[in-house]
Amino acid sequence: MSDKSHDPNQMTGAAMIVRALIDHGVKDIFGYPGGAVLPIYDEIFQQSEVQHILVRHEQGAGHAAEGYARSTGKPGVVVVTSGPGATNMVTPLTDALMDSIPLVCITGQVPTHLIGNDAFQECDTVGITRPCTKHNWLVRDVNDLAKVLHEAFYVATSGRPGPVLVDVPKDVQFATGTYHPPRKSDVHRSYAPRVKGDATQIRKAVALLANAKRPVIYSGGGVINSGPEATKLLRELVEVTGFPITSTLMGLGAYPASGKNWLGMLGMHGTYEANMTMHDCDVMLCVGARFDDRITGRVDAFSPGSKKIHIDIDPSSINKNIRVDVPIIGDCGNILGDILQVFKAEAKKPDIKAWWQQIAQWRARNSLFYKKSNDVILPQYAIQRLFELTRGRDTYITTEVGQHQMWAAQFFGFEEPHRWMTSGGLGTMGYGLPAAVGVQVAHPDSLVIDIAGDASVQMTIQEMSTAVQYELPIKIFILNNQYMGMVRQWQQLLHGNRLSHSYSEALPDFVKLAEAYGGVGIRAHKPADLDGAIKEMISVKRPVLFDCRVAALENCFPMIPSGKAHNEMLLPEQANDEATATAFAGGKALV
Amino acid sequence: MNQPASAYFIEDRHDPNETHTLAVLVQNEPGVLARVIGLFSGRGYNIESLTVSETESQKHLSRITIVTTGTPMVIEQIKHQLDRMIPVYRVVDMTLTKRSIERELAMVKVRGQGEHRVEALRLADAFRARVIDATTESFVFEITGNTDKINQFIDLMRPLGLVEVSRTGVAAIGRGPEGM
Ligand SMILES: Cc1ncc(C[n+]2csc(CCOP(=O)(O)OP(=O)(O)O)c2C)c(N)n1
Numbered sequence: 001m002s003d004k005s006h007d008p009n010q011m012t013g014a015a016m017i018v019r020a021l022i023d024h025g026v027k028d029i030f031g032y033p034g035g036a037v038l039p040i041y042d043e044i045f046q047q048s049e050v051q052h053i054l055v056r057h058e059q060g061a062g063h064a065a066e067g068y069a070r071s072t073g074k075p076g077v078v079v080v081t082s083g084p085g086a087t088n089m090v091t092p093l094t095d096a097l098m099d100s101i102p103l104v105c106i107t108g109q110v111p112t113h114l115i116g117n118d119a120f121q122e123c124d125t126v127g128i129t130r131p132c133t134k135h136n137w138l139v140r141d142v143n144d145l146a147k148v149l150h151e152a153f154y155v156a157t158s159g160r161p162g163p164v165l166v167d168v169p170k171d172v173q174f175a176t177g178t179y180h181p182p183r184k185s186d187v188h189r190s191y192a193p194r195v196k197g198d199a200t201q202i203r204k205a206v207a208l209l210a211n212a213k214r215p216v217i218y219s220g221g222g223v224i225n226s227g228p229e230a231t232k233l234l235r236e237l238v239e240v241t242g243f244p245i246t247s248t249l250m251g252l253g254a255y256p257a258s259g260k261n262w263l264g265m266l267g268m269h270g271t272y273e274a275n276m277t278m279h280d281c282d283v284m285l286c287v288g289a290r291f292d293d294r295i296t297g298r299v300d301a302f303s304p305g306s307k308k309i310h311i312d313i314d315p316s317s318i319n320k321n322i323r324v325d326v327p328i329i330g331d332c333g334n335i336l337g338d339i340l341q342v343f344k345a346e347a348k349k350p351d352i353k354a355w356w357q358q359i360a361q362w363r364a365r366n367s368l369f370y371k372k373s374n375d376v377i378l379p380q381y382a383i384q385r386l387f388e389l390t391r392g393r394d395t396y397i398t399t400e401v402g403q404h405q406m407w408a409a410q411f412f413g414f415e416e417p418h419r420w421m422t423s424g425g426l427g428t429m430g431y432g433l434p435a436a437v438g439v440q441v442a443h444p445d446s447l448v449i450d451i452a453g454d455a456s457v458q459m460t461i462q463e464m465s466t467a468v469q470y471e472l473p474i475k476i477f478i479l480n481n482q483y484m485g486m487v488r489q490w491q492q493l494l495h496g497n498r499l500s501h502s503y504s505e506a507l508p509d510f511v512k513l514a515e516a517y518g519g520v521g522i523r524a525h526k527p528a529d530l531d532g533a534i535k536e537m538i539s540v541k542r543p544v545l546f547d548c549r550v551a552a553l554e555n556c557f558p559m560i561p562s563g564k565a566h567n568e569m570l571l572p573e574q575a576n577d578e579a580t581a582t583a584f585a586g587g588k589a590l591v
Numbered sequence: 592m593n594q595p596a597s598a599y600f601i602e603d604r605h606d607p608n609e610t611h612t613l614a615v616l617v618q619n620e621p622g623v624l625a626r627v628i629g630l631f632s633g634r635g636y637n638i639e640s641l642t643v644s645e646t647e648s649q650k651h652l653s654r655i656t657i658v659t660t661g662t663p664m665v666i667e668q669i670k671h672q673l674d675r676m677i678p679v680y681r682v683v684d685m686t687l688t689k690r691s692i693e694r695e696l697a698m699v700k701v702r703g704q705g706e707h708r709v710e711a712l713r714l715a716d717a718f719r720a721r722v723i724d725a726t727t728e729s730f731v732f733e734i735t736g737n738t739d740k741i742n743q744f745i746d747l748m749r750p751l752g753l754v755e756v757s758r759t760g761v762a763a764i765g766r767g768p769e770g771m
């Protein structure tokens with residue numbers, strides 16, 4: 001026997017993968033086996049440090065890992081097989097890329113000598129996933145594997161976080177080579193994200209803030225990604241300056257919804273006060289958000305009179321959609337700290353009383369108004385009750401995509417970051433249920449609720465089986481309006497009320513479906529039954545499908561019609577047929 | 592423009608397009624060119640010319656030269672998007688430095704006899720193109736220069752029996768003693 005056989009760093013590629021996971025502190029991974037990852041599964045079987053959660057579809061593994069990552073701040077890890085396993089990961093990888101979520105996905109690949117031969121379950125995984133990962137690697141030599149795995153974790157979690165993928169051919173998994181623990185030289189020298197903000201730019205920003213008459217802070221998911229320190233500093237900045245603050249869908253919870261400076265969410269379905277404040281402000285401080293089209297509305301009419309400061313770790317976010325006056329590239333926690341320090345030393349709280357009076361008038365419009373009913377459950381009411389009845393609990397919310405998602409954002413108040421998991425950039429129906437699985441794995445004793453739609457939930461319903469298997473008591477709260485409500489809303493507003501294929505025909509009986517999976521089904525029809533049913537849902541310590549029958553034709557307001565500016569919102573009381581027709585006047589082309 | 596009814600805001604900006612030459616220093620590893628090209632096609636940017644070759648083999652460095660067009664905002668985006676790729680070391684906008692030299696090499700095959708043949712040779716001489724292959728009825732010329740010069744030469748060869756052209760695309764380098 002050679003000496004090498006006693007070297008603890010000599011091991012197979014498959015063993016290296018598990019070893020690297022352990023070295024990076026990974027406790028839980030999500031995956032699905034197949035021919036090209038069997039050596040890895042064999043290693044997983046023979047250890048107990050890393051727990052593997054078996055999903056029912058690889059897309060579920062991806063979203064579960066996203067939920068895990070967003071609720072913990074740690075990377076989510078996925079292992080799937082070659083070919084269909086890899087292609088099923090395309091949606092969650094794209095989702096994670098859009099929402100800057102750190103994922104490490106390990107895919108099996110056919111043996112190196114078969115690559116390019118159209119072998120069984122071969123696909124060009126790195127080619128397919130190149131545009132939907134932050135970076136990806138095909139490892140052809142087992143002696144490169146340790147380096148690549150460590151770099152993968154670094155790239156996923158540093159700078160602007162995102163998904164990465166490591167494709168490992170089966171022969172590389174079997175081959176023996178040398179492992180090494182993570183070290184600095186594992187990373188490309190060309191990759192060095194900037195963390196610290198430029199001091200001159202920070203001074204310029206403070207000068208603008210200190211002299212603002214009508215300021216606003218517009219924060220995004222970047223603050224949450226940056227970590228607890230950034231959230232703390234953001235709150236402190238609001239306190240020290242006395243400025244109003246709004247946030248994107250992804251940024252909810254960084255500033256508490258109960259905070260006195262909170263304007264509510266901005267954008268297409270944001271509050272009137274948030275959007276008007278954005279439109280009329282003279283200084284805008286954008287922290288960790290990216291001026292996306294759901295936020296800006298009409299770009300040439302976006303906040304026309306303001307000086308804009310933009311803090312972002314990704315230089316490509318700067319001046320992409322909106323030209324800004326003071327870009328500051330770096331980590332927002334770091335930069336908020338610097339801004340606060342300079343502000344406290346050199347500026348005093350600007351007097352913006354008149355601005356707050358103006359904002360109070362906008363608030364008084366009560367843009368989230370809806371008509372309550374004693375006969376049918378209004379979806380907004382359902383979210384409000386869910387919020388009230390879970391208050392004070394250790395609660396995490398995920399969502400699917402549609403009207404229910406927007407109502408959840410509008411009516412569920414988030415006090416802390418990492419509590420709100422939603423597919424913002426990609427808008428992936430089917431995200432919420434598996435994401436809840438991932439959140440519950442990370443937080444076994446917390447209350448994890450997926451606020452779902454009747455159509456979305458069917459896209460990944462199979463993960464109920466995962467929840468039952470691992471005794472994950474997730475609650476799927478379906479706002480069942482028997483429509484793809486958001487699609488129908490657009491058809492009503494833009495396509496002459498022709499409801500083409502947006503009715504949820506042949507819905508399953510969700511209560512029976514829950515029972516078929518071994519979970520619990522609960523249904524509520526009437527407002528009077530709602531509280532009792534929600535309390536029952538909370539008290540059940542098993543997976544629940546809650547079929548909340550809501551008013552079918554309710555639409556989501558306020559709303560910025562497309563091609564309109566922030567100050568041209570459609571408010572709920574104006575959303576009668578005539579006003580809507582005028583607001584959306586235009587051609588009929590669908591673009 | 593009248594907005595069509597849409598979930599998206601349809602913009603009609605009229606910023607004029609500019610042409611820029613970008614030098615991109617990358618780690619020479621499998622897939623790096625695919626990443627760069629995929630970025631351009633995926634985000635709808637233009638590629639007018641693209642050349643790539645390893646320039647420092649010990650360090651595994653390659654240099655990609657890209658000629659692209661777009662509005663100033665798009666050009667800025669392209670540079671940032673390239674720069675944030677993991678294997679990209681540096682992106683230099685050679686057009687902004689205003690101190691760069693651009694060259695392209697073309698091989699131009701011309702077929703003809705009599706007066707056309709004589710005229711082709713005479714023009715080649717004027718453009719400092721070299722004859723690198725000849726038969727009794729054809730020439731292959733090698734010409735280097737900037738893109739305009741090569742375009743002009745090719746235009747002149749067309750009526751004289753142009754058969755085919757092979758071009759390298761643009762390579763660019765800064766003037767003066769400093770490296771990029
Ligand atoms: C995977 C996917 N396919 C299609 C869409 C387009 N889409 C957006 S919302 C929506 C309807 C969602 O219906 P439902 O889940 O019942 O939610 P509701 O709007 O009724 O609350 C559709 C089809 C999408 N976002 N994701």
Ligand SMILES: [Mg+2]
Pocket residue numbers: 402453454455479480481482483484485
């Ligand atoms: Mg629905």
